[in-house]
Amino acid sequence: MIVVVISDAHGDQGLIRRVAEMENKADAFIDAGDSCLEAEDIRPFISVKGNCDFSFYPLSRILYFEGWRVYLTHGAGLSKSSLINIAKSHECSVLIYGHTHKYEDSINNSIYCLNPGSISRPRDGYMGTYMVIEFSENDIKIKKKEIY
DSSP: OEEEEEOOOTTOHHHHHHHHHHTTTOSEEEEOSOOOSOGGGSTTOEEOOOTTOOSOOOSEEEEEETTEEEEEEOOTTOOHHHHHHHHHHTTOSEEEOOSSOSEEEEEETTEEEEEEOOSSSOSSSSSEEEEEEEEETTEEEEEEEEEO
16 A cells, blocks of 8 residues: 655645645555645645644544554654654554654654655755655555655
């Protein structure tokens, strides 16, 4: 199963649409918050509430992909270790979060810690980033993608 993950678009609906068009073969599209747009404006992405979102989105979601349990949140106001502990308390082996505007793909405390960075306002380079995750029953493959 192929999942596209974005975060921190901060109102740039054009970039959101471009990612969806470029990755049109994906099975699922998720946003880790701060789209600053309504749900109908970010389709096909499903989202969580970021600190700059005023629309109603849940603060977190638990998602399932090929047997993997995924904790999705924006992460504002929480340390990475707190986010890892929350993911573990929900028996998730994958944590996806945003807020930092910095790409991350690491394993901490047996948890995959994934942050797609920001598609519109990166703080770790000059081009926006997002990620494509391929979930299979026994493996996760993560690709960093850039957009400008």
